[in-house]
Amino acid sequence: MDNAEKKDPVWKLLSHASHLESGPFFSRNVAREVRKLEDKRNLMRQTLALFRVPVFATVAVVLLVGLITFAFQIPSEDGAGAGMPPVIAEETTFDPAKELENVEYLGQLMAVTDPAQLSDEALGDLFF
DSSP: OOHHHHTHHHHHHHSSSSOOOOOOTHHHHHHHHHHHHHHHHHHHHHOOOOHHHHHHHHHHHHHHHHHHHHHHHOOOTSSOOOSSOOOOOOOOOOOOOHHHHHHHHHHHTTTTTOOGSSSSHHHHHHHH
């Protein structure tokens, strides 16, 4: 250390600091804590390993049952599966005149100031 460093106020503060030394069992205590951490990690790995096999087996069985159910579905007369709804072959076309009538009708219902004047059917049309 040169002369400038000796005059530094930090060194003066450090000279007043108490000197700490580790106890006689410091290294033994540190080694024990490390072993405890390793034991906890090994326990966690073993626990997770126990759960991996049953979860995998359960998922595999569920998928297999679903696949078998899907593969052996009995088709109905119209060619769809037993659990499938029938196919609707009806085509819907857009009729602008009909849509305009519906809009006018709903506009008339909304223009009513007293809901008591509306029938139950009209209220149903308005809300649904």
